[in-house]
């Protein structure tokens with residue numbers, strides 16, 4: 001099929017209008033950026049290993065990025081310990097002696113959060129404290 005020059009002009013104008021409409025409307029075509037949520041879901045978890053032993057967490061300070069899933073892998077190298085966040089909505093986990101337990105959550109607000117041992121593990125139990133810094 002042959003298209004005369006008037007027809008080609010109409011096609012060019014139509015294509016230009018379509019392109020402008022897609023860009024202005026933020027259509028999910030290749031011209032628009034992905035939303036932050038889409039990007040975050042494509043990133044794998046921030047995996048952090050913590051050793052629990054009488055009577056400390058190593059490291060005792062953990063830094064993570066906001067809105068990216070976190071997986072804490074806590075290993076107890078001696079007796080039963082646990083991890084509990086005092087100011088963050090993360091379920092308490094018991095970490096049996098010699099075992100590794102994973103705690104997963106998404107930190108959705110920057111800040112400094114406290115965690116502590118959740119199982120009475122001896123005379124130094126109250127000093128088993130740590131900080132999670134979300135930035």
Ligand SMILES: [Cu+2]
Nearest residue numbers: 117119121125
């Ligand atoms: Cu303890």
